[in-house]
Amino acid sequence: MVRPPMTRSWQRSLTAGLLLTVVCVAFEGLAVTTVMPTAVRELGGLMSYGWAFSAFMLTNVVGIAVAGERIDRHGPRGPLAAGLALFALGLLGGGAAPSMAALIAARAVQGFGAGELSAVIYACVARCYPADQQPRMLALLSTAWVVPGLVGPGVSGYVADHMSWRLVFGCPRHQTAELRSGCRARSGPPSSSPREASSCFSASRPGPSRRCWASQHSVS
Numbered sequence: 360m361v362r363p364p365m366t367r368s369w370q371r372s373l374t375a376g377l378l379l380t381v382v383c384v385a386f387e388g389l390a391v392t393t394v395m396p397t398a399v400r401e402l403g404g405l406m407s408y409g410w411a412f413s414a415f416m417l418t419n420v421v422g423i424a425v426a427g428e429r430i431d432r433h434g435p436r437g438p439l440a441a442g443l444a445l446f447a448l449g450l451l452g453g454g455a456a457p458s459m460a461a462l463i464a465a466r467a468v469q470g471f472g473a474g475e476l477s478a479v480i481y482a483c484v485a486r487c488y489p490a491d492q493q494p495r496m497l498a499l500l501s502t503a504w505v506v507p508g509l510v511g512p513g514v515s516g517y518v519a520d521h522m523s524w525r526l527v528f529g530c531p532r533h534q535t536a537e538l539r540s541g542c543r544a545r546s547g548p549p550s551s552s553p554r555e556a557s558s559c560f561s562a563s564r565p566g567p568s569r570r571c572w573a574s575q576h577s578v579s
Contacts, residue, residue: 373487374496377480378503384473386507387450387527390515391466394524401524404459414463415470422474427482435479435486442479445472454528465528 392412399405422445426438449469456462484496515527 381503389511414467418470419474422471426475426478442475454525
C-alpha cells in the first residue's frame, strides 16, 4: 500500500525541524566521542574518562522521563524550549570547561537536554502524524544519523587536530541549527489549521499511552 504524501505545509516544516534536530544531536554526540581523547590530554582526569559518557547517558534517561510527563500534562512546547536551552548550555559549558570535573558536569546537563529533545521528537511523531505515516517518520529519524555518522568523526577530528577540541562543543553553527529547528516545531501549524495545531501542540488527555510510546522509541 502506497502511503499518501504529506501535503500540509506545516507538516513538512515540522518534519524538517525534527530531522534537523536529530542531525545536530547525532553530529554532536559522535563528534564528542572523537575529540574526548584530545580533551583528556589537555584537562587530565583520565580515570574519570568514562564518566563523560556515563553522565550523558544517565541524565538522558532522566530527561526522557521528565519530558514525557510534562508533554502529557502541558504539551511539547515547554520541554522543547528547555531541551534546546539545556543542550546548548551543556555545549557551551563543555567548550569552556577548565577541568575534567567541569566537563563531566556539562555533559550531564547536555544529556538531560538531549533526553528532553528525544521525548519531544517522538511525541510529535505520535501526535502530529497519521498512523500510516508514523513508520515512515521513524525511518527518516533513523536515517538522519547516517550523514553525521559518515562525516562527523572526520570533521571533528580535523578540528581537534588543527584548531581546538573546544570548537566541537561551542561551534555557533550547531547552536543556530538547533534553535532554528526548535522555532519550527514551537511555532506549530499556521493559523489556517487551528484545529490541527491544537491537537498536535496542546496537552494531551490524561493517560500514559503517548508518554510510553515516545519513551519506548527514544530509548530504542
